[in-house]
Amino acid sequence: MVGAKLKVAIAGLGRMGARHAAHFYGLTPRAELVAASSPEQKELDWAQTTLPGVRTYLDYDEMLKEEIKNGLQAVIVSSATVVHAEQAIKAIKLGLHVLCEKPLSTNVEISQSVCTAYRESQKKNPNQKVICGFSRRFDASYRDAFEKMQAGLIGTPSVFKSQTCDKLDPSGFFVEYARFSGGIFVDCSIHDIDLALWFFGEDSKVKSVSAVGITAVEPDLRKYNDRDNAVAVIEFYGGKIAQLYCSRMMAAGQEDTSEIIGTKGKMSINYSPMSNLVNISEATGIRREIPPHYYGRFREAFITEANEFTACCLDSTEPPMKLEGAVNAVRIGQALQESLITGKRIEFTENGDRVSEEPRARL
Amino acid sequence: MVGAKLKVAIAGLGRMGARHAAHFYGLTPRAELVAASSPEQKELDWAQTTLPGVRTYLDYDEMLKEEIKNGLQAVIVSSATVVHAEQAIKAIKLGLHVLCEKPLSTNVEISQSVCTAYRESQKKNPNQKVICGFSRRFDASYRDAFEKMQAGLIGTPSVFKSQTCDKLDPSGFFVEYARFSGGIFVDCSIHDIDLALWFFGEDSKVKSVSAVGITAVEPDLRKYNDRDNAVAVIEFYGGKIAQLYCSRMMAAGQEDTSEIIGTKGKMSINYSPMSNLVNISEATGIRREIPPHYYGRFREAFITEANEFTACCLDSTEPPMKLEGAVNAVRIGQALQESLITGKRIEFTENGDRVSEEPRARL
Amino acid sequence: MVGAKLKVAIAGLGRMGARHAAHFYGLTPRAELVAASSPEQKELDWAQTTLPGVRTYLDYDEMLKEEIKNGLQAVIVSSATVVHAEQAIKAIKLGLHVLCEKPLSTNVEISQSVCTAYRESQKKNPNQKVICGFSRRFDASYRDAFEKMQAGLIGTPSVFKSQTCDKLDPSGFFVEYARFSGGIFVDCSIHDIDLALWFFGEDSKVKSVSAVGITAVEPDLRKYNDRDNAVAVIEFYGGKIAQLYCSRMMAAGQEDTSEIIGTKGKMSINYSPMSNLVNISEATGIRREIPPHYYGRFREAFITEANEFTACCLDSTEPPMKLEGAVNAVRIGQALQESLITGKRIEFTENGDRVSEEPRARL
């Protein structure tokens, strides 16, 4: 751990951007947060107060232009999803390391363009690192389960059950959010899809996807082709299945759980959600509170992400995941979203091509 | 609780038959087990030793013929699934009360014939009771959850997640068993299907079913069109979804769990399976054991079932479930089994008719 | 399981007496409840309605006199604690088997007199069985823990932590109850003391006892020299310690827990109390309900007790515990109660004699 710190800039200081900024500013010893950009002046004001010494910019391009002169090495893209890809590509083309919040884009082709830009740039900058921030990959519990699985504890992993379930928010927030979120499978289940690809192996090939959903609390979601509860099945070649559930309707808080079932055993993650280690006994029984939002569950993972991203940039080591996986996750999420709306199972060949349905119809 | 006891005979003294016999013999105060039949002499020998006073028969028909003279009132059908329907119908036609183990048959039409026989017989015997033994309906935890749901605790129930998962049995038992079991959805998930119909309402109408499965440990199951792990989705009209998982591959024991998610809250049943209340701390961590088989989990429910069946016969009260539901559960299970093999989603009209796929093909 | 049933009479049909009666009447296949006595006519009315065929008596002596003619074999003493010993001794002297509710008496000498009467009678009736009903000895979880300990799973058992904690009852019931209960250590902790003697071995020798208590919710308990919360330490010769807690102030319900700590591991019993397997997710968190009273926790144990007592009487096998242990438990409980009030530690020699404090004072 010798030598200079990684000079980092952040794009976006919204809810998650501000957290990333704080992590890189004070909880990532080998990084130095040098600059931040946001189109919102009040977010920059917050940064000036909270992160003294960090230079602030209303314009992302301006930040890149100025900071590159000061030796900027890496950019954290944590802006609105709609500009993720564009901002990431600009930084990539400058040879900068990039940690881009998920998803790269809600669109597969645009996501792919980030990846293409990276692989192109890497030819000139072989040590350049670009990753998409799937925070669960950095979570201690998921990692422990993954390592135990790798060590053979559960035999051959065969079924992966996973859910991303948000706390009920009666404010209508989720309806407006659906306008740009890409839909519940691209927004929520993208994490579960990424986990499935991780646990089953990056080169897993999807055989079919199918999904069904309802609007139990937010019928207005239908105008954006979205649902508030949905279930999905992803079939992989080689005899593996992922079973997903996503919801915007959890009463108690964030309930993200996963289970990996193998031929010799299984592991579950977070089947007893909790905010902390306190149990409360009162007249109605014994109660524990649970985190209201994903950050309450995954704060430590985000901090680990910041530190490990920093380390792989500084030390030229392999990042913990490949960027192609992030494109693949969007591809699967988008297919699930389509199945959710059309009511049809979508099938793929082992080459990843979509199986046309016409031939079957002609029989 | 005054008056004579219900005179009960049992057909079948196999694993579950012997348990039912013991429950009616010694743990059902208002019932008197008077006779038992089995084609296996050694099972009758067991009964003569263990259940003194119970008359034994190698032939079911003979038992009915003789015992009806002695005032037989009810028959418990717990023989091989393949003779459930035939034996039940014979007893029904004699005006006897019948508790038939699940499933009535692995075949929908045969299941329906039991129901038809009952409704026909009931015209002459209005107090006759015939139920199919879905033991979970008698389980204290499921009942508590159901009552809390009825009382409005979770708002409108919308998503039902449920699984029936057997302990891994490397002996090959499950392969031979698959020859007659009707398949994993008819054998295992039938319970989850029944629970979905209970929690969502007996008159719930299926909109679609789809299933996917693998053979992770028992490839030979394929010769009987069966799988050792499978997932399914049942979509109901009115915006309700059931998500199922069934497995023959649990390392630790029986893991049957359910979760009912409503618009205001949710309840889970058995998300921390356990044999008893003991936790063991040892060098590898803290451990609890879990029941190896369904009987370890549901023994109390079976005893409650015996007592409540007896009570509804003696008191002419409504049984806790309708026989039509048992036919409906087989219908859904059989459709899932078909989807599992064909890889196609099966859709239904609100009238319960199957949506033909040809029209779509002609487009 | 061949042959005639054990003819059983019950003395006392109060809260627990009625439960014992129901267990022997309908849930103990090898027993026949033939008679019941109670000084309360309404309790006898209840029995006539609920337990048809059982003969009822207002007078215990009358019951013994009449029923002995009808072949009575065993008596369950479940009357008020104050008459336990007297009724038990009368039955013992008639050569009857006796299951006496705990405690034999709140007084050591009286408890001992039951034991003496039994050992005297046994000279003439070598197969006579007399046990004191410590229900936890029949609980599946405690038994599992005991067997695992016996099998060496935790090495040498060294520290036993145990508590008996009742649900808060703001009605003032516990104050009136304290008039005759013998105090919280004799009433509640007697179970934990018995468990300590079981887990550490029946021949464990007490070295010292000490106790401290408070009246957090019921100051009026002080007029009966009782407390509503108390802690105790029992030191045994041979390097073993029991640490106890008892309370009348649990908000959520009955919380009886135990932990046995050995040199190689430990086991805890009921550290996550629950009424059933349902978890409820609602806006305030995840909640489970717990049994309001000891019967909700130990119902199955009481039924097992009835069946095993019956079996050991009919089969002339050893009962699962010795009557001397019940005297010993009262002796320890009474000493703790004294320590609670005097604030002094009480010490014993290895012979069980109390160490006088005078010599020390003379120094």
Place this chain on the structure above:
Amino acid sequence: MVGAKLKVAIAGLGRMGARHAAHFYGLTPRAELVAASSPEQKELDWAQTTLPGVRTYLDYDEMLKEEIKNGLQAVIVSSATVVHAEQAIKAIKLGLHVLCEKPLSTNVEISQSVCTAYRESQKKNPNQKVICGFSRRFDASYRDAFEKMQAGLIGTPSVFKSQTCDKLDPSGFFVEYARFSGGIFVDCSIHDIDLALWFFGEDSKVKSVSAVGITAVEPDLRKYNDRDNAVAVIEFYGGKIAQLYCSRMMAAGQEDTSEIIGTKGKMSINYSPMSNLVNISEATGIRREIPPHYYGRFREAFITEANEFTACCLDSTEPPMKLEGAVNAVRIGQALQESLITGKRIEFTENGDRVSEEPRARL
């Protein structure tokens, strides 16, 4: 959060010292670790490699002398317990802020001398902060419980049960460690004592203490008047009781638990210990791992401690606890240790004076 960082030096780079150093170096944004001292050159080597920029010293006095010139503001004392007090006092006399690891000393008088030095120095340096690091005060779970108690959730807190239990270490480490540790109550239970004082109120007055212990796995501990398992009771004036357990014999790992029982409810902390959120299902049951050592349980608390100590120094706010409490905790721990060895209960007047036993003896 504007302005200069707190310049911090650390004394001691052993197991916990190295962790404190890392926390102040990289995880405490408002602090700057400028120097470290250790009598072990290899520990300084580690610091030079791991904490680039930190100046290292073999001699504590030398460090103070040099660094005071560079503007040193605070010292973290994390050296061997035997020099805690001396080093703390030297820094205090220089007007520096001090965070001293627990205990100040294993001796009450020496502990008091640190406190006296602080209060003396504070007359000249009113903003000087000196705290003793009771890490559990910074733990999120304990804090949540404390806040809920303060808000009235459990009524009047009355009974506090708490334990500090280390993982079994068969290497003999604990025997050598006992030579200087002050004994198990001063070393382990000091945390539980501090928690009792926190939950019951800093001004709680001890009425009596008593303790009993055994050597179940390490008989050699007796040569240092220590035990490997011990239980204690602390009685407070005003009707409050603390019941403690400490052990060096946990098979699975660190099991530190607490429970605060009030007149309206109770809260437990860490009654289901776990390393993370993974449950493992395998042939022997369902298992979770637990942290092997206290740092695995309390890492986050230590980081919070570093940040809050820094903040109260920089912002001149009240530290979260008073130094007098640390002296009080040692006083109680030492009394318990005495009771453990003498076998006598020790009583105190409301003024904190020890009740002499002679008068009683003379009666």
